[in-house]
Amino acid sequence: xxxxxxxxxxxxxxxxxxxxxxxxxxxxxxxxxxxxxxxxxxxxxxxxxxxxxxxxxxxxxxxxxxxxxxxxxxxxxxxxxxxxxxxxxxxxxxxxxxxxxxxxxxxxxxxxxxxxxxxxxxxxxxxxxxxxxxxxxxxxxxxxxxxxxxxxxxxxxxxxxxxxxxxxxxxxxxxxxxxxxxxxxxxxxxxxxxxxxxxxxxxxxxxxxxxxxxxxxxxxxxxxxxxxxxx
Amino acid sequence: xxxxxxxxxxxxxxxxxxxxxxxxxxxxxxxxxxxxxxxxxxxxxxxxxxxxxxxxxxxxxxxxxxxxxxxxxxxxxxxxxxxxxxxxxxxxxxxxxxxxxxxxxxxxxxxxxxxxxxxxxxxxxxxxxxxxxxxxxxxxxxxxxxxxxxxxxxxxxxxxxxxxxxxxxxxxxxxxxxxxxxxxxxxxxxxxxxxxxxxxxxxxxxxxxxxxxxxxxxxxxxxxxxxxxxxxxxxxxxxxxxxxxxxxxxxxxxxxxxxxxxxxxxxxxxxxxxxxxxxxxxxxxxxxxxxxxxxxxxxxxxxxxxxxxxxxxxxxxxxxxxxxxxxxxxxxxxxxxxxxxxxxxxxxxxxxxxxxxxxxxxxxxxxxxxxxxxxxxxxxxxxxxxxxxxxxxxxxxxxxxxxxxxxxxxxxxxxxxxxxxxxxxxxxxxxxxxxxxxxxxxxxxxxxxxxxxxxxxxxxxxxxxxxxxxxxxxxxxxxxxxxxxxxxxxxxxxxxxxxxxxxxxxxxxxxxxxxxxxxxxxxxxxxxxxxxxxxx
Numbered sequence: 167x168x169x170x171x172x173x174x175x176x177x178x179x180x181x182x183x184x185x186x187x188x189x190x191x192x193x194x195x196x197x198x199x200x201x202x203x204x205x206x207x208x209x210x211x212x213x214x215x216x217x218x219x220x221x222x223x224x225x226x227x228x229x230x231x232x233x234x235x236x237x238x239x240x241x242x243x244x245x246x247x248x249x250x251x252x253x254x255x256x257x258x259x260x261x262x263x264x265x266x267x268x269x270x271x272x273x274x275x276x277x278x279x280x281x282x283x284x285x286x287x288x289x290x291x292x293x294x295x296x297x298x299x300x301x302x303x304x305x306x307x308x309x310x311x312x313x314x315x316x317x318x319x320x321x322x323x324x325x326x327x328x329x330x331x332x333x334x335x336x337x338x339x340x341x342x343x344x345x346x347x348x349x350x351x352x353x354x355x356x357x358x359x360x361x362x363x364x365x366x367x368x369x370x371x372x373x374x375x376x377x378x379x380x381x382x383x384x385x386x387x388x389x390x391x392x393x394x395x396x397x
Numbered sequence: 398x399x400x401x402x403x404x405x406x407x408x409x410x411x412x413x414x415x416x417x418x419x420x421x422x423x424x425x426x427x428x429x430x431x432x433x434x435x436x437x438x439x440x441x442x443x444x445x446x447x448x449x450x451x452x453x454x455x456x457x458x459x460x461x462x463x464x465x466x467x468x469x470x471x472x473x474x475x476x477x478x479x480x481x482x483x484x485x486x487x488x489x490x491x492x493x494x495x496x497x498x499x500x501x502x503x504x505x506x507x508x509x510x511x512x513x514x515x516x517x518x519x520x521x522x523x524x525x526x527x528x529x530x531x532x533x534x535x536x537x538x539x540x541x542x543x544x545x546x547x548x549x550x551x552x553x554x555x556x557x558x559x560x561x562x563x564x565x566x567x568x569x570x571x572x573x574x575x576x577x578x579x580x581x582x583x584x585x586x587x588x589x590x591x592x593x594x595x596x597x598x599x600x601x602x603x604x605x606x607x608x609x610x611x612x613x614x615x616x617x618x619x620x621x622x623x624x625x626x627x628x629x630x631x632x633x634x635x636x637x638x639x640x641x642x643x644x645x646x647x648x649x650x651x652x653x654x655x656x657x658x659x660x661x662x663x664x665x666x667x668x669x670x671x672x673x674x675x676x677x678x679x680x681x682x683x684x685x686x687x688x689x690x691x692x693x694x695x696x697x698x699x700x701x702x703x704x705x706x707x708x709x710x711x712x713x714x715x716x717x718x719x720x721x722x723x724x725x726x727x728x729x730x731x732x733x734x735x736x737x738x739x740x741x742x743x744x745x746x747x748x749x750x751x752x753x754x755x756x757x758x759x760x761x762x763x764x765x766x767x768x769x770x771x772x773x774x775x776x777x778x779x780x781x782x783x784x785x786x787x788x789x790x791x792x793x794x795x796x797x798x799x800x801x802x803x804x805x806x807x808x809x810x811x812x813x814x815x816x817x818x819x820x821x822x823x824x825x826x827x828x829x830x831x832x833x834x835x836x837x838x839x840x841x842x843x844x845x846x847x848x849x850x851x852x853x854x855x856x857x858x859x860x861x862x863x864x865x866x867x868x869x870x871x872x873x874x875x876x877x878x879x880x881x882x883x884x885x886x887x888x889x890x891x892x893x894x895x896x897x898x899x900x901x902x903x904x905x906x907x908x909x910x911x912x913x914x915x916x917x918x919x920x921x922x923x924x925x926x927x928x929x930x931x932x933x
Contacts, residue, residue, distance in 0.1 A: 207849070211852070277921055280911065290859065291856050292858075332494075333492065333494050337841055
């Protein structure tokens with residue numbers, strides 16, 4: 167019995183020393199998880215999450231101090247990406263912190279600007295150009311739309327303008343959303359007593375164009391999303 | 398010549414042809430409309446930059462806009478006239494959005510100028526100069542991809558081109574512009590092929606034409622016989638959609654299967670549409686830039702289907718009016734074919750270099766999209782997919798928003814958007830719409846990511862700068878303090894009395910500036926009819 171105890175004691179000591187050495191020798195600099203989280207954040211540095219920038223928020227998530235739903239500019243996409251990374255369930259955006267808005271850029275009314283440089287100091291990404299007592303202007307391509315310049319302006323000459331849709335940034339709509347539109351339209355048909363119940367729930371946007379199509383079609387047993395594929 | 402052994406690509410479809418509506422009559426030349434709208438971007442790549450001013454009179458073939466960057470193409474005037482404006486105008490795009498265009502008002506004189514020196518003996522001209530000519534003439538792929546041809550002619554460094562493939566398959570239903578072009582200008586098609594062979598030093602030229610165009614094949618064979626060039630071979634390929642896909646056509650004619658990641662030029666093939674070959678011939682031998690194209694005007698919603706030689710920039714509505722107008726029961730106007738084209742929200746858009754077909758369908762041929770049913774995983778889409786993807790799996794990814802998986806595992810970007818999967822789906826799921834959506838969504842995310850990393854770099858640099866300035870200020874203060882201490886040690890310092898005054902001055906200056914700004918703002922808002930957008 168004593169041999170066994172001795173053997174295990176020695177083993178424990180040796181392995182413990184090995185582990186201790188490995189921990190020192192292969193130490194990872196920085197926080198790899200926080201880096202990964204930081205890479206998923208939109209880097210607007212707007213502070214809407216309650217932390218002074220994206221990096222501190224990433225560190226707080228990595229440390230388990232902050233929830234993943236505190237980034238309004240990133241919105242649903244960011245929350246989903248964070249949930250995937252951390253292996254947790256996505257949750258809706260914390261409504262107290264703001265809501266996901268369409269992207270905007272700051273614009274300075276140069277007629278009104280007094281050249282106080284306060285907005286320049288507030289901009290986290292140096293996207294405002296100007297000098298004391300000379301008017302300032304926003305570098306559109308660099309502006310992240312964080313709105314941090316709006317509050318400091320003493321003459322309220324900064325406006326957040328929605329981005330103009332551009333051809334090469336245009337996106338095809340999600341066909342799913344069209345189906346939802348189609349379902350709305352089908353209500354119009356369902357309200358027509360002549361068409362009866364069959365039209366209910368299927369209709370389609372073209373049902374507006376040719377309601378006869380709806381009637382002549384064969385009856386369908388299930389709605390479009392009854393397969394649960396969207397769940 | 399021994400009979401060529403043809404091959405079969407995976408999948409494919411036999412849609413109804415509908416070619417005979419439009420391919421029976423010769424190409425007609427469209428009369429000049431009242432105005433031409435020439436988009437600055439009719440090609441893949443960067444928009445061209447205007448080199449003419451509003452109010453200027455221009456001549457036919459004059460360059461209106463120059464290429465910007467390597468992947469770009471210039472725009473030339475299709476006729477003489479006055480530049481009315483350079484402004485935003487609706488362009489043929491599924492979004493219905495506007496883009497910068499040059500508006501040209503023809504003066505009816507159609508006065509031309511010589512844009513380039515004609516080179517009838519092109520064999521004596523160096524390939525480099527010929528490629529430059531193709532670029533200067535604004536030639537892009539006229540099969541619909543509108544990729545600048547000069548860039549494609551540059552090929553892949555280190556890989557010589559052995560075969561020029563002229564694509565006359567024209568596999569989409571309804572479209573017959575290439576068919577008519579090959580029948581009527583077979584000689585120009587083949588001469589274009591000869592120029593291409595000379596430019597890339599290829600050994601042979603294969604002209605692939607689907608066997609549903611026997612007249613075109615006969616015309617090409619006759620032209621080839623007259624030309625007496627043994628390097629040119631006309632290949633009749635079976636009519637299966639999408640044999641007009643570049644890789645599909647190469648596979649059918651040579652048996653060479655070019656993998657998803659590889660470009661055709663990397664394997665020694667240079668594919669060009671037959672219309673592009675004619676444009677190259679005209680640019681080199683006659684010194685003409687690309688200012689016109691053949692457009693098929695067809696469909697059950699058109700009064701008189703046919704093919705038209707159209708000046709670029711002509712509005713679709715003007716062209717359709719000349720072609721006899723719509724039928725009363727027209728329901729939908731599509732740019733391109735029924736498989737790959739898109740419905741246009743308006744016909745007040747110009748014909749561009751990409752416009753091969755204006756397809757108007759009567760309501761009986763344009764049935765309402767049936768409401769999609771759940772995917773039953775029958776696998777028909779996978780069987781029919783010509784690039785051997787798993788569309789049902791991609792659909793799952795796109796619906797779940799799992800774009801990473803769609804891109805990395807299920808090869809979304811290999812999809813050529815041929816539309817077969819949507820056509821064969823028994824549940825009427827618009828699969829290709831999901832893939833188009835997923836692709837643009839992925840591009841958007843990439844742009845967002847680029848923007849985020851750019852913002853991060855700027856944020857980090859700014860923080861570093863602030864930190865450095867703080868350190869420098871502290872260092873300076875420390876130096877000053879040390880100096881003062883040293884001075885104090887030597888002499889009694891004078892009591893500081895001017896310290897309070899500058900602060901007061903500054904405060905007053907700020908107050909005054911704010912007063913002035915407020916006054917100015919009030920004045921401006923009083924003038925303006927509607928003030929700028931409210932603060933969000």
